[in-house]
Amino acid sequence: MEEHSLLRRQVDWAAVRSKAFTQAHGARKPADTYGAIGSALQTIGDGHSAFWEPWQAKENLGSSAVFLDGLRGRSLKNGIGYISLPGLQGSQKTYDKYVRQGRDAVAKADRTASCGWVVDLRSNTGGNMWPMLAVVGPILGDGQVGMFVDADGKKSVWSIKHGAPYVDGKSKGWGDGQPVARSMPPVAVLTGEQTASAGEAVVVAFRGRPDTRFFGERTNGVPTANKAYRLPDGAMLILTEGKNADRTGRTYDAAIPPDEEIVKDPRPVARNRDEVLEAAQSWLLQQNACRQP
Numbered sequence: 001m002e003e004h005s006l007l008r009r010q011v012d013w014a015a016v017r018s019k020a021f022t023q024a025h026g027a028r029k030p031a032d033t034y035g036a037i038g039s040a041l042q043t044i045g046d047g048h049s050a051f052w053e054p055w056q057a058k059e060n061l062g063s064s065a066v067f068l069d070g071l072r073g074r075s076l077k078n079g080i081g082y083i084s085l086p087g088l089q090g091s092q093k094t095y096d097k098y099v100r101q102g103r104d105a106v107a108k109a110d111r112t113a114s115c116g117w118v119v120d121l122r123s124n125t126g127g128n129m130w131p132m133l134a135v136v137g138p139i140l141g142d143g144q145v146g147m148f149v150d151a152d153g154k155k156s157v158w159s160i161k162h163g164a165p166y167v168d169g170k171s172k173g174w175g176d177g178q179p180v181a182r183s184m185p186p187v188a189v190l191t192g193e194q195t196a197s198a199g200e201a202v203v204v205a206f207r208g209r210p211d212t213r214f215f216g217e218r219t220n221g222v223p224t225a226n227k228a229y230r231l232p233d234g235a236m237l238i239l240t241e242g243k244n245a246d247r248t249g250r251t252y253d254a255a256i257p258p259d260e261e262i263v264k265d266p267r268p269v270a271r272n273r274d275e276v277l278e279a280a281q282s283w284l285l286q287q288n289a290c291r292q293p
Contacts, residue, residue, distance in 0.1 A: 006151055006224060006240045007046050016043050030233040037237065046240040048197065048222040054234035060089055068098060070123050071135075073105030078292065080284050081106070081114030081180070085135060087199060089127035099174045102135030106180065113181035115290035118280050119206070120190040122216060126197025130165050130172040133205060138163035138177040141184045145205040148225045148242040149251055156242075158205065186211040186287040188280035191258055196220035200244065203256055207246035213283055214258035216276045221255035 002013045024036035034053060041049045052060060070086030083106055088098050109117075117139050124132070133140070137160045148156040159166045163177025189206050191214060200223035206212050225242040243251040260283075262276045284290050 001040060001044060001237075001239060004227070004239055004241050005044055005046070005049070006242055007044055008151055011044055016040050019043070030231065030235065034235070041237075044240075046224065048224050048226060048240040050226075050238040052236040052238065057230070057234055057236040061091060068101055071098065071102050071105060073102075073107075073109035075109050075112045075114065076118070076281060078281070078285055079112055079115040079290060080118060080281055081109040081112075081116070081139075081185075082118045082120065083109060083136065083139070084120040084123065085132050085199070085202065086123050087125035087127045087196075088131055095128060095131045096174070098131045099134045102131070103177060106135060106138065107178055110180050114185065115182060116186040116188070116284040116287060117180075118188045118190065118277065118284070119202075120277075121195045121199050121202055122190050122192035122276070124195050124199030124202065125220075126199050126222075129198035129201040131174070132198060132202050133158070133160065133165035134163075134172070134174045134177065136202065137165060138180045139185065139187060140205060140209065144247050145209075146201070146207075146247060147245045147249075149245050150242040155245070182289060184210065186213075186284055186289055188212075188284055189214045190276050190280060191216045191219050191256070192276075193217055193220055197222050197224075197226070200252070200256060201225075204244045204246050204252055207250070207256075208248045211287060211289075213260070213280075214256075215260045215280045215283075216258050216262055218255040218257045218261070223252040223254075223256060 020036040020040045024033045027033050038051050041051055070084055073083045076082050119136055140160055142160050144157055144159045146158040156168050164174055165172045191203055200219045223244045224240045226238050227241050229237040243253050245251040260279055262279055
Protein backbone atom coordinates (compact mmCIF):
# COMPACT_ATOMS: atom_id res chain seq x y z
CA MET A 1 0.00 0.00 0.00
CA GLU A 2 2.73 2.44 0.97
CA GLU A 3 4.65 1.82 -2.24
CA HIS A 4 1.86 1.65 -4.81
CA SER A 5 -1.33 3.34 -3.56
CA LEU A 6 -2.64 6.22 -5.67
CA LEU A 7 -3.02 8.33 -2.52
CA ARG A 8 0.28 7.27 -0.95
CA ARG A 9 1.56 10.84 -0.70
CA GLN A 10 -1.48 11.89 1.35
CA VAL A 11 -1.21 9.21 4.04
CA ASP A 12 0.63 9.21 7.39
CA TRP A 13 2.13 5.77 6.94
CA ALA A 14 3.79 5.68 10.36
CA ALA A 15 0.36 6.09 11.96
CA VAL A 16 -1.25 3.53 9.64
CA ARG A 17 1.51 1.01 10.31
CA SER A 18 1.33 1.54 14.09
CA LYS A 19 -2.44 1.07 14.15
CA ALA A 20 -2.27 -2.03 11.92
CA PHE A 21 0.37 -3.75 14.04
CA THR A 22 -1.54 -2.94 17.20
CA GLN A 23 -4.73 -4.36 15.70
CA ALA A 24 -2.94 -7.50 14.51
CA HIS A 25 -1.07 -8.02 17.78
CA GLY A 26 -1.03 -11.67 18.78
CA ALA A 27 -1.89 -12.94 15.29
CA ARG A 28 -1.12 -16.64 14.88
CA LYS A 29 -2.40 -17.24 11.36
CA PRO A 30 -3.00 -15.10 8.24
CA ALA A 31 -6.72 -14.76 8.97
CA ASP A 32 -5.86 -12.99 12.23
CA THR A 33 -4.48 -10.04 10.20
CA TYR A 34 -7.51 -9.51 7.95
CA GLY A 35 -9.09 -6.88 10.19
CA ALA A 36 -5.87 -4.86 10.30
CA ILE A 37 -5.52 -5.02 6.51
CA GLY A 38 -9.11 -3.89 6.01
CA SER A 39 -8.68 -1.01 8.45
CA ALA A 40 -5.53 0.14 6.68
CA LEU A 41 -7.37 0.21 3.35
CA GLN A 42 -10.16 2.27 4.89
CA THR A 43 -7.59 4.72 6.24
CA ILE A 44 -6.26 5.31 2.71
CA GLY A 45 -9.80 6.25 1.73
CA ASP A 46 -9.66 6.02 -2.07
CA GLY A 47 -13.13 4.44 -2.15
CA HIS A 48 -12.12 1.72 -4.60
CA SER A 49 -9.52 -0.55 -2.97
CA ALA A 50 -10.77 -3.78 -1.41
CA PHE A 51 -9.66 -6.84 0.51
CA TRP A 52 -11.03 -10.30 -0.29
CA GLU A 53 -10.70 -13.20 2.07
CA PRO A 54 -9.81 -16.51 0.35
CA TRP A 55 -13.44 -17.60 0.02
CA GLN A 56 -14.39 -14.22 -1.47
CA ALA A 57 -11.52 -14.35 -3.96
CA LYS A 58 -12.58 -17.84 -5.02
CA GLU A 59 -16.19 -16.79 -5.35
CA ASN A 60 -15.48 -13.53 -7.20
CA LEU A 61 -13.02 -15.06 -9.65
CA GLY A 62 -14.91 -18.26 -10.32
CA SER A 63 -16.69 -18.59 -13.64
CA SER A 64 -19.93 -19.32 -11.79
CA ALA A 65 -19.92 -15.74 -10.51
CA VAL A 66 -20.23 -14.26 -14.00
CA PHE A 67 -23.39 -14.03 -16.05
CA LEU A 68 -23.15 -13.03 -19.68
CA ASP A 69 -26.89 -12.70 -20.30
CA GLY A 70 -26.51 -8.92 -20.47
CA LEU A 71 -23.95 -9.12 -23.29
CA ARG A 72 -26.24 -8.53 -26.24
CA GLY A 73 -26.14 -6.99 -29.69
CA ARG A 74 -28.96 -6.14 -32.04
CA SER A 75 -29.84 -3.93 -34.95
CA LEU A 76 -32.19 -1.08 -34.10
CA LYS A 77 -34.45 0.67 -36.58
CA ASN A 78 -32.99 3.04 -39.17
CA GLY A 79 -29.68 1.17 -39.37
CA ILE A 80 -28.35 1.77 -35.84
CA GLY A 81 -26.32 -0.94 -34.12
CA TYR A 82 -26.67 -1.67 -30.39
CA ILE A 83 -24.31 -3.47 -28.00
CA SER A 84 -24.72 -3.76 -24.22
CA LEU A 85 -21.63 -4.53 -22.12
CA PRO A 86 -22.23 -5.90 -18.61
CA GLY A 87 -19.61 -6.02 -15.90
CA LEU A 88 -17.10 -8.86 -15.94
CA GLN A 89 -15.11 -10.65 -13.27
CA GLY A 90 -13.78 -14.19 -13.36
CA SER A 91 -11.17 -16.48 -14.83
CA GLN A 92 -9.29 -16.26 -18.12
CA LYS A 93 -11.75 -18.81 -19.50
CA THR A 94 -14.59 -16.43 -18.63
CA TYR A 95 -12.79 -13.49 -20.26
CA ASP A 96 -12.31 -15.50 -23.45
CA LYS A 97 -15.99 -16.45 -23.50
CA TYR A 98 -16.99 -12.80 -22.97
CA VAL A 99 -14.87 -11.68 -25.93
CA ARG A 100 -16.19 -14.43 -28.23
CA GLN A 101 -19.79 -13.77 -27.30
CA GLY A 102 -19.36 -10.00 -27.43
CA ARG A 103 -17.67 -9.97 -30.81
CA ASP A 104 -20.40 -12.25 -32.17
CA ALA A 105 -22.98 -9.81 -30.79
CA VAL A 106 -21.30 -6.86 -32.53
CA ALA A 107 -21.14 -8.81 -35.81
CA LYS A 108 -24.84 -9.72 -35.45
CA ALA A 109 -25.79 -6.08 -34.88
CA ASP A 110 -23.67 -4.98 -37.85
CA ARG A 111 -25.23 -7.32 -40.42
CA THR A 112 -27.25 -4.42 -41.77
CA ALA A 113 -24.09 -2.26 -42.02
CA SER A 114 -24.83 -0.01 -39.05
CA CYS A 115 -24.58 3.73 -39.72
CA GLY A 116 -23.95 4.44 -36.03
CA TRP A 117 -23.81 2.68 -32.67
CA VAL A 118 -25.29 2.69 -29.19
CA VAL A 119 -22.86 1.34 -26.56
CA ASP A 120 -24.88 0.63 -23.42
CA LEU A 121 -22.81 0.63 -20.21
CA ARG A 122 -25.66 1.21 -17.75
CA SER A 123 -25.38 -2.28 -16.22
CA ASN A 124 -21.58 -2.39 -16.30
CA THR A 125 -20.54 -2.65 -12.65
CA GLY A 126 -16.86 -3.18 -13.47
CA GLY A 127 -14.31 -5.99 -13.32
CA ASN A 128 -11.79 -6.41 -16.12
CA MET A 129 -11.75 -3.63 -18.73
CA TRP A 130 -9.68 -5.43 -21.37
CA PRO A 131 -12.26 -7.97 -22.59
CA MET A 132 -14.74 -5.09 -22.78
CA LEU A 133 -12.38 -3.09 -24.99
CA ALA A 134 -11.73 -6.20 -27.08
CA VAL A 135 -15.46 -6.29 -27.84
CA VAL A 136 -16.00 -2.60 -28.65
CA GLY A 137 -12.54 -1.98 -30.11
CA PRO A 138 -13.75 -2.04 -33.75
CA ILE A 139 -16.44 0.53 -32.87
CA LEU A 140 -14.08 2.65 -30.79
CA GLY A 141 -11.52 2.78 -33.60
CA ASP A 142 -7.76 2.30 -33.74
CA GLY A 143 -5.31 4.60 -31.97
CA GLN A 144 -4.65 5.84 -28.44
CA VAL A 145 -7.86 5.81 -26.39
CA GLY A 146 -6.74 6.46 -22.81
CA MET A 147 -4.17 5.81 -20.10
CA PHE A 148 -3.48 5.05 -16.46
CA VAL A 149 -1.70 7.80 -14.49
CA ASP A 150 -0.09 6.91 -11.15
CA ALA A 151 0.78 9.14 -8.18
CA ASP A 152 4.11 10.11 -9.79
CA GLY A 153 2.47 11.05 -13.09
CA LYS A 154 3.75 7.94 -14.86
CA LYS A 155 1.50 6.99 -17.76
CA SER A 156 0.53 3.59 -19.20
CA VAL A 157 -1.17 4.12 -22.54
CA TRP A 158 -4.23 2.18 -23.74
CA SER A 159 -4.63 1.80 -27.46
CA ILE A 160 -6.66 -0.11 -30.01
CA LYS A 161 -4.97 -1.81 -32.95
CA HIS A 162 -7.00 -3.74 -35.52
CA GLY A 163 -9.89 -3.68 -33.06
CA ALA A 164 -7.93 -5.23 -30.17
CA PRO A 165 -6.69 -3.62 -26.93
CA TYR A 166 -3.05 -2.91 -26.09
CA VAL A 167 -1.35 -1.30 -23.10
CA ASP A 168 2.02 0.38 -23.67
CA GLY A 169 2.16 -1.39 -27.03
CA LYS A 170 1.64 -4.89 -25.59
CA SER A 171 -1.38 -6.92 -26.66
CA LYS A 172 -3.90 -7.89 -24.01
CA GLY A 173 -4.80 -10.96 -26.07
CA TRP A 174 -7.71 -12.19 -28.20
CA GLY A 175 -6.29 -11.14 -31.58
CA ASP A 176 -7.74 -8.73 -34.11
CA GLY A 177 -11.39 -7.77 -33.99
CA GLN A 178 -13.61 -7.96 -37.05
CA PRO A 179 -14.01 -4.45 -38.51
CA VAL A 180 -17.48 -2.92 -38.42
CA ALA A 181 -19.05 -1.89 -41.72
CA ARG A 182 -18.52 1.84 -41.21
CA SER A 183 -15.13 3.09 -40.04
CA MET A 184 -15.30 5.59 -37.12
CA PRO A 185 -19.11 5.71 -36.93
CA PRO A 186 -20.96 8.11 -34.63
CA VAL A 187 -21.45 6.54 -31.18
CA ALA A 188 -23.94 7.21 -28.39
CA VAL A 189 -22.69 5.92 -25.02
CA LEU A 190 -25.28 5.19 -22.31
CA THR A 191 -24.25 5.51 -18.65
CA GLY A 192 -25.89 5.29 -15.24
CA GLU A 193 -25.20 5.13 -11.53
CA GLN A 194 -24.25 1.44 -11.80
CA THR A 195 -21.56 2.18 -14.41
CA ALA A 196 -18.47 1.66 -12.28
CA SER A 197 -14.73 0.95 -12.28
CA ALA A 198 -13.87 -0.93 -15.50
CA GLY A 199 -17.20 0.24 -16.90
CA GLU A 200 -16.06 3.79 -16.28
CA ALA A 201 -12.74 2.97 -17.96
CA VAL A 202 -14.70 2.13 -21.12
CA VAL A 203 -16.52 5.47 -20.75
CA VAL A 204 -13.15 7.21 -20.50
CA ALA A 205 -11.92 5.39 -23.63
CA PHE A 206 -14.80 6.98 -25.57
CA ARG A 207 -14.23 10.46 -24.09
CA GLY A 208 -12.62 12.79 -26.61
CA ARG A 209 -13.56 10.53 -29.52
CA PRO A 210 -15.04 12.41 -32.51
CA ASP A 211 -18.79 12.04 -33.18
CA THR A 212 -19.45 10.63 -29.71
CA ARG A 213 -22.06 11.73 -27.18
CA PHE A 214 -22.99 10.48 -23.71
CA PHE A 215 -26.55 9.98 -22.44
CA GLY A 216 -28.18 8.96 -19.15
CA GLU A 217 -26.99 9.57 -15.62
CA ARG A 218 -23.59 10.23 -14.07
CA THR A 219 -21.43 7.19 -13.41
CA ASN A 220 -20.74 5.54 -10.04
CA GLY A 221 -17.60 7.57 -9.31
CA VAL A 222 -14.65 5.15 -9.19
CA PRO A 223 -12.91 5.68 -12.58
CA THR A 224 -9.61 4.58 -11.08
CA ALA A 225 -7.26 1.67 -11.80
CA ASN A 226 -6.89 -1.30 -9.48
CA LYS A 227 -4.23 -4.01 -9.29
CA ALA A 228 -4.79 -7.33 -7.55
CA TYR A 229 -2.21 -8.90 -5.25
CA ARG A 230 -2.77 -12.52 -4.27
CA LEU A 231 -1.59 -13.23 -0.73
CA PRO A 232 -0.03 -16.57 0.32
CA ASP A 233 -3.23 -18.00 1.82
CA GLY A 234 -5.38 -17.14 -1.22
CA ALA A 235 -6.68 -13.79 0.04
CA MET A 236 -6.43 -10.85 -2.36
CA LEU A 237 -5.56 -7.20 -1.89
CA ILE A 238 -7.19 -5.06 -4.59
CA LEU A 239 -5.29 -1.78 -4.55
CA THR A 240 -6.13 1.45 -6.36
CA GLU A 241 -2.90 2.56 -8.02
CA GLY A 242 -3.84 5.13 -10.66
CA LYS A 243 -6.39 7.44 -12.19
CA ASN A 244 -7.89 6.85 -15.61
CA ALA A 245 -7.24 9.50 -18.24
CA ASP A 246 -8.79 9.96 -21.66
CA ARG A 247 -7.00 10.40 -24.99
CA THR A 248 -6.62 14.15 -24.35
CA GLY A 249 -4.84 13.52 -21.03
CA ARG A 250 -7.75 14.60 -18.82
CA THR A 251 -7.80 12.52 -15.62
CA TYR A 252 -10.89 11.22 -13.83
CA ASP A 253 -11.33 10.31 -10.16
CA ALA A 254 -15.02 11.05 -9.57
CA ALA A 255 -18.43 10.42 -11.14
CA ILE A 256 -18.49 11.23 -14.87
CA PRO A 257 -21.55 13.23 -16.00
CA PRO A 258 -23.15 12.57 -19.40
CA ASP A 259 -23.57 15.20 -22.09
CA GLU A 260 -27.35 14.77 -21.83
CA GLU A 261 -28.63 13.88 -18.36
CA ILE A 262 -31.82 11.85 -18.53
CA VAL A 263 -33.44 10.52 -15.37
CA LYS A 264 -35.98 7.72 -15.64
CA ASP A 265 -39.58 8.95 -15.58
CA PRO A 266 -41.08 7.33 -12.44
CA ARG A 267 -44.69 7.47 -13.66
CA PRO A 268 -46.39 4.13 -14.46
CA VAL A 269 -47.18 5.34 -17.98
CA ALA A 270 -43.41 5.48 -18.69
CA ARG A 271 -42.59 2.11 -17.16
CA ASN A 272 -41.83 0.43 -20.47
CA ARG A 273 -40.11 3.41 -22.06
CA ASP A 274 -36.34 3.73 -22.32
CA GLU A 275 -35.93 7.50 -22.56
CA VAL A 276 -32.14 7.27 -22.56
CA LEU A 277 -32.06 4.94 -25.55
CA GLU A 278 -34.68 7.05 -27.33
CA ALA A 279 -32.58 10.20 -26.89
CA ALA A 280 -29.47 8.38 -28.11
CA GLN A 281 -31.22 7.15 -31.25
CA SER A 282 -32.65 10.60 -31.93
CA TRP A 283 -29.16 12.13 -31.78
CA LEU A 284 -27.65 9.42 -33.98
CA LEU A 285 -30.30 9.97 -36.65
CA GLN A 286 -29.26 13.63 -36.80
CA GLN A 287 -25.65 12.69 -37.63
CA ASN A 288 -24.57 12.73 -41.27
CA ALA A 289 -23.81 9.01 -41.31
CA CYS A 290 -27.37 8.11 -40.22
CA ARG A 291 -29.41 10.97 -41.64
CA GLN A 292 -32.22 9.68 -43.82
CA PRO A 293 -32.22 10.94 -47.44
